[in-house]
Amino acid sequence: MSLFISFDPNTSISILSKELNWVIMMIFLMTSMYYFWSKPNRLTICMNNSFYNISKQFEIALKTCKDSSKLLFTALFLFILNCNLIGLIPNVFTSTSHLFLNLFISIPMWMGFFFYGWITYTNKMFAHLVPKGTPTPLISFMVLIELISNLIRPLTLSIRLMANMVSGHLLLTLMGNSMVGSSIFMVILLTSLQSILSLLELGVAMIQAYVFCTLLTLYSDDSDMMSN
Template sequence: MSFDPKSSVKIFIGELNWSIMAIFLLMFIVSFWSKPSRMMMIKKNLINSLSEQFEIGLKTKKDSAKIMFTSLFMFIVTCNLMGMIPNLFTSSSHLTFNLFMSVPMWTGFFIFGWIKYSNKMFEHLVPNGTPDALISFMVLIELISTTIRPLTLSIRLMANMVSGHLLLTLLGNSMVSSNMILVMILTLVQSMLSSLELGVAIIQAYVFCMLLTLYSDDSDYQ
């Protein structure tokens, strides 16, 4: 169930496994109280802290850019944390889902840079101090490394989520035919791995968004 995108239960918006991502929208429910609750204050402080972090990596100081990357982080970390619940689908463990987020954003940054800062983008393909004989070779290498950025970004997130979840699944399955002492040891190991996986889920969402901010800077020479 954790890795299977198909579900035997279907609702009017499609597969039930994929629709679990819609829980992210619950974070934007407006409070009906005149004064903010503790949860609303915690959420506001968290969003402000994330905005300050992404502002460090962004050249532009526009609030729209910070809001975009903060929203993307909250979406990814929600999907990652939902996958920590037993028998719930982990959407970020699928390459198609990650490419759906990374490719459109990288393509937008890439096209924007080449249209508005064409000369700077050409200069970026040739590092300073490159010998004349290696210029053509370096341009090819830089183009390839730039082109595969969304793929490596997606594979990084997928690999980290799959590896931890798979290890937890294997440990859980091995408890079926184990004695009581071994079950207690495996439970302790699985609890420690779950704590580690919880940190990985948050860190990988942060790394995904922070690398996207750096990719956006490569196309912004303002």
């Protein structure tokens, strides 16, 4: 089995055909919110409480008090978290390990924040390019640095998510391949290490989804797009 098979959307993985590799990231979202009971059960109550707490976290980061703003980032967080968690299943396609998907999410949102800010708050956006207290001879240089840093934001945001998802998965795969032909002691040792690393990857999947969405909220605040 190839080391990078779980990152290749053109391969057939498990019982899934290659056409379903991109669709699998939507399966959980299509079924998780379906109500099987006439009244809320414990699982539904726990999910609603979790969604409420997540939305409160984004409400703190955003300047606005409008529900539509925090719901946007809450939905994006749940989507990325779902993709990250599905990728933890062995031999299942990891969609967030692809730069294409991450750029497809980050670039449109960043462009909306960026252009809206420059069109609506032109003076503020120019002021953001020059940090307070910058010496006069360095103003032109700082404007260039700040402009470049703003332009590469969606790329760095996408690469951060991709690198964190790929690194842990590759390490788990390498440890799994090392078990072939190993002694019983090494198999037990590697299995224990894989179990610990899997728990860490579970935390990374949650943290990276939160970091991705939190940085987008900060970008929206910088452009004053979400301000009242």
